[in-house]
Amino acid sequence: MRQNPARRAALVDAAIEVLAREGARGLTFRAVDVEAKVPNGTASNYFANRDDLLTQAGARVYERWQPDSSLFADVLEGPHDRAHVTALMREMVGRLTAFPAGYLALVELRLEATRRPELRSVLTRRIRDDLDANIGFHLEARMPGDATTVTVLYMALNWLILERLTLPDIFPEAQVDDLIADVVERILPPDTP
Structure with a gap:
């Protein structure tokens, strides 16, 4: 898994936007890559699976609300x-x-x-x-x-x-x-x- 914290945060922020707009069914690694404007396959290099992405999106919401x-x-x-x-x-x-x-x-x-x-x-x-x-x-x-x-x-x-x-x-x-x-x-x- 990649470890660039700024890139990871941008991907999680993109996941939040996708979740809000498309719902959980619309949350795919490809949709996150498109939202974050990064090359295809980037999100899959940062998250073990979709559950990992969902969990990190939830945590990130709370970080941003502080x-x-x-x-x-x-x-x-x-x-x-x-x-x-x-x-x-x-x-x-x-x-x-x-x-x-x-x-x-x-x-x-x-x-x-x-x-x-x-x-x-x-x-x-x-x-x-x-x-x-x-x-x-x-x-x-x-x-x-x-x-x-x-x-x-x-x-x-x-x-x-x-x-x-x-x-x-x-x-x-x-x-x-x-x-x-x-x-x-x-x-x-x-x-x-």
Whole structure:
């Protein structure tokens, strides 16, 4: 297997674009080569098999979604109230929807995981770890609410993102900020003086 990290990243990014546009059935080494604008056969030199490519695409989505480190400092140092959580949730929805191919590719990977136990195991572990990290960070930052609060926010806002990317006319862009604020207000306990 080839080891050029920049080329590998470009191929995985191309795989994400193919997954988002064509679905899992359209993800072939040839399609990745075409998307990445590299010679035929390049992807097959970098990935042991299609499962390897699928797994690395899932991991890469999460790499690209990572917030700037200044966001973590802002959470730890900022206020610990609903308004701050609302701002953070707006930032998160904005960050995830700014990379629509990543979100749609992850949806495709989840569907493919229903047929591929190894991929299901990898995605389950990755998504569970991500959710646990978000819960841990929320609690460490002493934000209002508990683990269930974070879990319910995760579920509600993930569905909002899915609607925005797949059926954008259901919730027009002008409505998104208000919807996020409503979700936070209904899920988080009231601020205490």
